[in-house]
Amino acid sequence: MSASTLSAPSPDLLVVDPHWWRQAAVYQIYPRSFYDADADGLGDIKGITAKVPYLKELGVDAVWLSPFYPSELADGGYDVADYRNVDPRLGTLVDFDEMTETLHAAGIKLIVDIVPNHSSNQHAWFQEALAAEKGSAARARYIFRDGQGTNGELPPSDWVSVFGGPAWTQVPDGQWYLHLFASEQPDFNWANREIRDDFLKTLRFWSDRGVDGFRIDVAHALMKDLTEPLPSQAQILQLEKLNNGTNPLWDRDEVHEIYAEWRALFNEYNPPRTAVAEAWVDQSRRARYASTEGLGQAFNFDLLMADFEADSYASIVTKNLAESVATGASSTWVFSNHDVVRHATRYGLPKLADPAKTQDGKDWILAGGAPTELNRELGLRRAKAATLFMLALPGSAYLYQGEELGLHEVADIPDADRQDPAFFRNKGIEKGRDGCRVPLPWTSSETSFGFSSAKAHLPQPAWFAQHAVSVQNALEGSTLNMYRKALDLRRSLQTSEELAWITNSNPDVLHFARPNRWNVITNFGTTAIELPEGTVALSSVPLEDGKLPADATAWLV
Incomplete structure (x- = not known):
């Protein structure tokens, strides 16, 4: 069914509820892997529009759209070259407006990803910085430093990036720039007023186009204390354990000054625009991100990191619901997203020596993801049980595309086809996140399982056929139909928190x-x-x- 055949929204969908987000079911779309409408092997904006009827039937309240901006894809779109445009490979602003209108006509809100910690190295401002001289206003938008050593040949510190390897890269004139992630993702200098004003402009740009909310990538990393002498990597790791705002790179108290400005902007709209922080911080530090003076919500990854155990689940739910009462925010629940091993796979893995790595599947990835280690049936069974548990909790539920199909992690992607910078920067030791980003199977037998009439940008395994939407549609008791029924019941039953x-x-x-x-x-x-x-x-x-x-x-x- 095409988007044009959608019926007009019922009157209740036209009523604007400023608190719609508190118990919403939000479906994350990784656009390059959702559906390809123009037959180039890459998912696109028109593809999302074409599948709005599917989303409506699924029963979600909102879509969270991972980055769709112009990007060189050094990090799956999280290296943004232009914050107020659409990647031409994915479509145009006209396509974006059509998608927004079609989602809204179906009663589905739209949340978009904002990536404020860093830009792409292809961003016009960074290209200007490279061409400018030391100490220039252009370089002051980013974090440039002279190096150490006799001639500045050594980086300013021994910091390691999240993706592995040095967190500093040298430019031709000898200076170094900071990138907490890939070298193609230079960090902004948020002490610079120009950066703050430009992001306010970006937030207004998308809000004016009808975007209902924002997911803030790496929300805890914007403000940094770069007072010299810079601490060592070992010292930073020790400061991380204190959880008191003293870490020079992560979760500094000053970041909330930024979000107070954002909240003032969000509240200019009716209804106010929503926001949720991706802030990997201690629970004791999470509340400020979720406050009514800040972003309003912050991701709670506690269930995502937990084993399938009654005691763990009960403790996590009790603590987080108490926190939501104390802060006035609603809880957020999530098991899978574009950065972690799918929970159908995590729950089918054997427990290994390091519980922290076992919980999020890291040991399995580091080991190469041998299929013999995975009990697929047990993993999916537990994932379905966990999902029904989660969907019944007070608060908002965040779902990741493909989990409603019971998809497992795709472990055996050939090295030549991998795209995640974590794989390349760790010399292939870590397999990276491509396994949860493989394009969805819509049909069981067509080219690329109906994702595209061309070859998909990441290879799909043969076992995707049995998980295809076309197969599960007519199968009573399928994972897809369980999700549909659960979301339908949830909407009628979820009357309070x-x-x-x-x-x-x-x-x-x-x-x-x-x-x-x-x-x-x-x-x-x-x-x-x-x-x-x-x-x-x-x-x-x-x-x-x-x-x-x-x-x-x-x-x-």
Whole structure:
């Protein structure tokens, strides 16, 4: 069905609710891998517009669009060359406006990614800085420093970038510039008023085009203390443990001055524009990003990092709901995104020596992702149970494209086809994030599984055929249809942000109640359990003689 066949929005969709985001189901689209409408192997804006009927049927409240700006794709679009335009390979501003209008007509809000910590090295300002002399206004927009050593031949410090390798790169005249990520992503100097004013202009540009909210990339990195002598990498790692705002590179208190300005701008609109921070900070530091004077929400990655265990889930939910009450923000819940191993795969991996690495799949990636290590059936079973648990929680739920199809991580991408800078900067030791960014399978047999009539920009495995939308559409009990039913029920049941834990004698079972007599039971154990009285509205797997099987969740009403 084309976008033009969408029916007019119902009257209730035209009512503007300023608090729509508090319990929204938000679907993240990685545009280059969603759907290709112009047959070049790369997903695009028109492709998103064409699939709005799919999104409407899925039942999401909003779409979060990963970067679609002009980019050399040194980091999957997070190296932005122009913040107020569309990458010509993905479309035009006219295409963007059509997509926004079509989403809104379907009752779906639009959130776009903003990447404020760094630009692309192809950005006009950075090219101007390279051509300018030391100490110029052009260089003051970024972080340039003289090097160490007799002739400045050594970097200003031994800092290591997030993607591996040095965090400084030397330019022809001998100076060095800072990049906390890839060398193609020079960091902005946020102490410079010109940077702040230009980003306000960018936020207004997209807000005026109808964007409903913003996801702020690396929100905790903008402000930096570069007072010399610069600390060593070892000293920075020690400061990270303090969680008190003293780290020179991450989570400094001054960053909230920036977001206070952004909030003032957001509040000029009716309804106010929303924002959510990607801030990998300690829970004790998260509240300021989510405050009503700041961005309003901050991602909570706690469930994403947790094992599939009752105690961990209960503790995480209790702490985060208490935090939401204290701050006035709503909680955010997420299991998968464009930066981590898909949770259907994480939950099917064996536990390894380092729990921190096991939880987010890093050990599996570092080991090359041997398929024999993965219990696919168990992983998907637990992922479905975890998702139903999460979708019933108070707060907003963030979903990542393809999880509704039960997709696993694609581990065996040939090295020649990989794109993630983490892979190249770590000399292939770390496989990177391409495995969760492989284009979606829409059909089981067409070229590129219906993603494109051309070869997809990342190779799709043969097993994608059984996960295709066309296969799951007509399959009762498919992962896709479970998501559709869950999101439909969630919309009717989610009437408040209250939750009450129901005690039981089984430590492997979590049971909580929501208003509307909505009860949620998750069995983390190994044997089936009796369910309390009530009508089972939905379960992640079929019941066994009326009992809830292991690794499963049921909703009772």
